Amino acid sequence: MPVNTFSPFTDASVKHVRNAGRETSRMRPADDEPLFSKQELDKSFATISRWPGYRPTPLLSLSGLARKLNVGAIHYKDEGGRFGLGSFKALGGAYAVSNLLAENPDPSSVTVTSATDGNHGLSVAWGAKQIGCRCVIFIHAEVSAGRERSLKLQGAEVIRIDGNYDESVRRCYSAAGDNNWIVVSDTSSDDSGSDVARTVMAGYSVMTAEIVRQLDTNAPTHVFIQGGVGGLAATVCEYFRLAWGSAAPRIVVVEPNRAPCLFESARKGERVAVDVREETVMAGLSCGEVSVVAWPTLQKLADDFLTIPDSVVAPAMCLLAEAPFGDSPVVAGESAVAGLAGFICAGQDDELSSALQLNQDSRVLIIGTEGATDPALYESMTGRGAASIGRASI
Ligand SMILES: Cc1ncc(COP(=O)(O)O)c(C=O)c1O
The missing domain is CATH 3.40.50.1100 (Rossmann fold)
Known part of the structure; x- marks a missing residue:
């Protein structure tokens, strides 16, 4: 780590847009069509929780890091061990x-x-x-x-x-x-593939259901969640509103600045595509088109959109692996750390931190969506093998 652990995040150029189209109330309007029916959510949980090898992934408390960053709590959902496949995507x-x-x-x-x-x-x-x-x-x-x-x-x-x-x-x-x-x-650009993409997202809801059980009534104030086509972020928005209603957290969607389709859609107030000219290291987030299934939910319920540069990815992976403030070490892959990196960057910037209402009372949820799904790449980015880290997550 550099002498100042947070300096890579301080220098990063982060863009922010507040979602002007979001609903101001957290309560579901009477005429609102939910993304998933209760039966769909019950069915995905009942099915997946019966698969061999199912167990909820851990929700870790990174209290050392929270102290350093001046927030009340950081909860980290570690998806590295999901069904031996290394990411939350195993569910979808x-x-x-x-x-x-x-x-x-x-x-x-x-x-x-x-x-x-x-x-x-x-x-x-x-x-x-x-x-x-x-x-x-x-x-x-x-x-x-x-x-x-x-x-x-x-x-x-x-x-x-x-x-x-x-x-x-x-x-x-x-x-x-x-x-x-x-x-x-896991995405759809028109209505024809919508049912399948929605079923994939219903699978992800098993992870959000676990988080709600793990936190119980103690809802976080913020979620920093990485976005590719937006399926995961939409599931998070929908499920947390369902579970926590008016106490649902502020949802901040974080994307690579090389593939900002959600950010640009929020800026324009409609679903727009971007051309991905240069691949980001956050491979899972390298998408130019928002899923049609995800967008209406994000437009209503996501609060903010951030883009981050690739330069903060390796420092965030190293920070989790080294755990210099006494937390459990975590193995997190390139696409897993976008939310954490976006949160740290925001916290280093007074204006952004105040725009996002981040302060000592904030309880921040980060979803570490993958472990070392490509061990060789993990090693080249962090300088250490995933298996050598305290609690290897795969
Ligand atoms: C590890 C990881 N995190 C997050 C995402 C983003 O999910 P979505 O494309 O549904 O926004 C992906 C997508 O592939 C991923 O692989």
Whole structure:
């Protein structure tokens, strides 16, 4: 760590936009259509909590870091151990596959497909393996060799394309149309894929349900949550309002400045796409288009949007691994730390910190959405092997 642990965050250029379209009250208006019905939420919890190996992931208290950053509490949900796949995404794609094929008498005749930068595809491949169907996964040019290997280990056939994530999504849909495959996507750009993308998000709600149980009535005041296509952030917004109503936390969505589709949509007040010209190291967040399923919820319920530069990612990973203030060391991958990095950057900036109402009474929830899902990359970014860290999370 540098002499001043927080200096990389102090110098970072962070952009902030307040969501002008958000609802001012936390109470659900009578005519509001919820993102998920109660039955859907109950079903995803009942199904996933019966899968072999299910156990809630830990919610850690980073009290040493909280003291240093002058806030009341930092709660860290560590998804690194989720079903041995290393990320919260294990809950989504696999759940959608199981839902789609549960009633199918011959899953071996079915092919599921998806585009991925790693974690979602791994979940789909794992789900396909459990249920016994074929799985074809599209990855883009920058997806690491380690992530490609993990997909193959789950039995997926992997197709690497030239171009970025959004191009891999297009290629996946086109191949599915030609071959009669089922697309299991975590995003949708029109209404046609909405049901599946929503089912994926219903899978994520198991994680939010665990958080609500773990915190009980002690709702956080803020959540800093990383965004790719926005499916996770929308689930967080919806579930926390459902659970905590008027006490629901302020939701701050954090994205890479190289892929700011949620930030730009909030700025324009409508869903807009951005061109991802340069890949961010936060691979899971490298998305140019917001999911149509997620956007209406985010537009109503997300409070703020931040973008952060890649320069703060490795320092945030090292901070969690080194735990210099007496907290448990945590293994967190590149896409997991965006929320934490955004929070620390905001806290180092008086204007932003006051705009976000961060102070000594704040209780901040961070969701560490992945562990070292690419161990070689983790080591190159932090200078240490994930397995050497106190509580390795995979
Ligand atoms: C580790 C990790 N965190 C966060 C996200 C963002 O989720 P969403 O694309 O639903 O916004 C992803 C997406 O792949 C991810 O892999």
